[in-house]
Amino acid sequence: MSKKKVLTITMNPSLDVGSEAEDVITDEKTRCEEPVYDPGGGGINVARVLTRLGVEADALLIAGGHTGNKLIEMLEEESIRIHTIRSRQDTRQNIAIIDNSAGKQYRFVFPGRVPDESVWIKVLDQIRQSISAYDYVVASGSLPEGVPDDLYSRIGKVATDAGKKFVIDTYGEALMKGIRSGAYFIKPNKEEFEDLKELFGVSTDKDLLDKMFKSGIEQVVQTFGKEKTVLHTPERSYEFIPPTIKPRSTIGAGDSFVGGMIAGLVNGLSRDKAVCYGISAAASTLLSEGTDLCDKDEVERIYLENYGE
Ligand SMILES: Nc1ncnc2c1ncn2[C@@H]1O[C@H](COP(=O)(O)OP(=O)(O)OP(=O)(O)O)[C@@H](O)[C@H]1O
Ligand SMILES: [Mg+2]
Numbered sequence: 001m002s003k004k005k006v007l008t009i010t011m012n013p014s015l016d017v018g019s020e021a022e023d024v025i026t027d028e029k030t031r032c033e034e035p036v037y038d039p040g041g042g043g044i045n046v047a048r049v050l051t052r053l054g055v056e057a058d059a060l061l062i063a064g065g066h067t068g069n070k071l072i073e074m075l076e077e078e079s080i081r082i083h084t085i086r087s088r089q090d091t092r093q094n095i096a097i098i099d100n101s102a103g104k105q106y107r108f109v110f111p112g113r114v115p116d117e118s119v120w121i122k123v124l125d126q127i128r129q130s131i132s133a134y135d136y137v138v139a140s141g142s143l144p145e146g147v148p149d150d151l152y153s154r155i156g157k158v159a160t161d162a163g164k165k166f167v168i169d170t171y172g173e174a175l176m177k178g179i180r181s182g183a184y185f186i187k188p189n190k191e192e193f194e195d196l197k198e199l200f201g202v203s204t205d206k207d208l209l210d211k212m213f214k215s216g217i218e219q220v221v222q223t224f225g226k227e228k229t230v231l232h233t234p235e236r237s238y239e240f241i242p243p244t245i246k247p248r249s250t251i252g253a254g255d256s257f258v259g260g261m262i263a264g265l266v267n268g269l270s271r272d273k274a275v276c277y278g279i280s281a282a283a284s285t286l287l288s289e290g291t292d293l294c295d296k297d298e299v300e301r302i303y304l305e306n307y308g309e
Pocket of ligand 2: 169
């Protein structure tokens with residue numbers, strides 16, 4: 001096991017509920033199968049992926065109520081190391097229902113409940129107190145209502161001031177502000193990148209990248225789903241092509257990329273090869289059934305077959 005340690009932050013976790021029905025109908029009851037529960041939330045998934053890939057990761061998360069208890073229980077069962085900040089507000093649930101006759105999935109995503117101010121202050125305090133134990137800090141996923149939208153920027157400042165590598169994967173204002181304190185890498189998808197152009201008031205990719213590198217971002221990994229992944233550094237931009245696969249489910253691909261890329265870096269790969277390792281982790285997750293994440297042996301196999309020397 002690698003000695004480098006990663007802290008992931010999840011401000012808006014969820015207890016994901018999945019089920020299926022023959023037909024999803026309107027105005028009447030849709031009878032569903034037994035529900036399946038999964039832990040949800042960007043940082044939580046990144047920590048789960050890192051743990052599967054043999055990297056030491058701690059997940060810092062907010063949890064409340066019986067849904068929060070269930071979430072914690074599931075993470076403990078999976079041997080994920082967690083640090084919980086308790087909230088008086090229940091952890092949200094997100095619901096995914098497969099309509100078997102149409103072969104489609106409906107995903108209902110709820111906003112997180114507004115946490116008391118003391119909760120997000122405790123998160124910041126906890127990060128400040130424990131920062132020396134980590135090499136990477138990953139802020140991933142949405143911020144719940146009521147939490148200041150510069151929170152990721154504040155977390156980033158704590159991390160970078162302590163000489164740690166900060167990674168951020170979110171969208172909109174939280175991402176734009178998070179970028180202000182610099183980051184080791186960010187991973188916007190196509191839409192998130194376009195939104196950033198608007199938020200930064202620029203019209204070309206080059207102007208946006210210049211602005212981001214000026215604010216201290218070291219690498220921008222732009223993902224385009226199955227099409228390509230582009231690594232931008234201040235010196236150059238380089239394209240990588242994901243392997244051709246038949247995805248079984250798209251849940252967790254982005255988080256698997258982030259976990260995979262960090263695992264690659266922690267294990268001494270160059271940054272180009274670490275991007276390939278991230279792409280391989282995402283592919284493995286896409287090949288897994290339902291909400292399951294990547295498998296280390298499969299990640300290694302995909303990596304060697306597609307990107308090995
Ligand atoms: N059909 C596919 N085949 C192979 N790889 C894919 C496919 N779709 C996505 N990926 C991989 O998934 C990763 C995430 O890319 P994507 O652009 O989908 O990010 P995202 O939209 O942020 O994902 P998420 O919705 O999970 O947050 C990339 O590493 C990409 O290579
Ligand atoms: Mg994403």
